Amino acid sequence: MDPQKKAPSLVDLCINLAMENVRYIGSVSGLDSNLLERILPHCNITQLTRIENCSKGTDLSPVTDKLWKRFYEMEYGVDNATRVIERMQQKKVQFKWKQLFEAKKKEREEAENKISKKLKQSYAESLAEKQSRQTRMTTKIPPSKRGFWGGSGSSHLTNYKSPLMKKAKVELLKSPEVINHKAVKRTFQSSSTSISRSVAAPTRPNNSSRINGASSSRSFNPISRR
Numbered sequence: 001m002d003p004q005k006k007a008p009s010l011v012d013l014c015i016n017l018a019m020e021n022v023r024y025i026g027s028v029s030g031l032d033s034n035l036l037e038r039i040l041p042h043c044n045i046t047q048l049t050r051i052e053n054c055s056k057g058t059d060l061s062p063v064t065d066k067l068w069k070r071f072y073e074m075e076y077g078v079d080n081a082t083r084v085i086e087r088m089q090q091k092k093v094q095f096k097w098k099q100l101f102e103a104k105k106k107e108r109e110e111a112e113n114k115i116s117k118k119l120k121q122s123y124a125e126s127l128a129e130k131q132s133r134q135t136r137m138t139t140k141i142p143p144s145k146r147g148f149w150g151g152s153g154s155s156h157l158t159n160y161k162s163p164l165m166k167k168a169k170v171e172l173l174k175s176p177e178v179i180n181h182k183a184v185k186r187t188f189q190s191s192s193t194s195i196s197r198s199v200a201a202p203t204r205p206n207n208s209s210r211i212n213g214a215s216s217s218r219s220f221n222p223i224s225r226r
Contacts, residue, residue: 015039023047026054036063045071052098061096068097076104 008016015035018025019042028036028051040048040063048067052060073081084100 011035025051027051027056027058028060029055029058033063036060040064041067043067061098065097068101072097072101072104075101076108080104 015038018039022039022042025039025043025047028039040051040060043051048064048071052064069081072084088094
């Protein structure tokens with residue numbers, strides 16, 4: 001040890017030990033303000049809040065007020081702190097910086113919660129609208145491209161698997177109107193076929209008529225001149 005270097009006092013050793021272990025400090029009631037001026041500046045917001053809460057009955061604001069002002073400037077900006085000072089001077093009021101810090105913190109939390117609620121509400125409305133569109137798309141039946149009596153190929157109505165649609169179609173096919181329509185259609189097709197066959201068959205001449213005609217032709221001889 002250098003003999004020319006002054007040895008630390010017991011108080012200095014205690015202060016250094018307290019600064020190194022400030023995260024463990026609780027109540028500081030009864031300590032001299034000069035000691036607190038050297039120890040408490042090493043605290044963060046959480047540690048300083050804990051020490052003040054544990055030191056009930058002791059006003060630490062003469063030491064901690066400037067520390068809370070520093071925290072206010074770090075969290076919310078120097079310009080904001082300057083505007084607060086100007087407002088207090090204009091209104092001729094005085095608040096401790098811990099109170100100002102807590103009020104600003106509450107104001108910011110409320111604003112953030114309000115924005116968060118709006119975002120959640122907007123997201124919920126967007127999700128509900130998306131689900132509604134999907135529901136409308138899945139429940140919409142596309143129109144059939146062919147008629148009910150469509151020709152070759154299957155129509156959308158034939159391929160639709162709904163039991164209600166199948167039952168309705170069966171009942172329709174069994175109705176008297178549809179049965180009569182099918183009977184008329186078959187009768188018309190049968191009549192058309194018979195007429196076509198009678199028109200297409202050629203009429204053959206009678207053989208007996210041709211023979212009689214030939215005999216008459218041979219028997220008739222004109223009188224020749226002598």
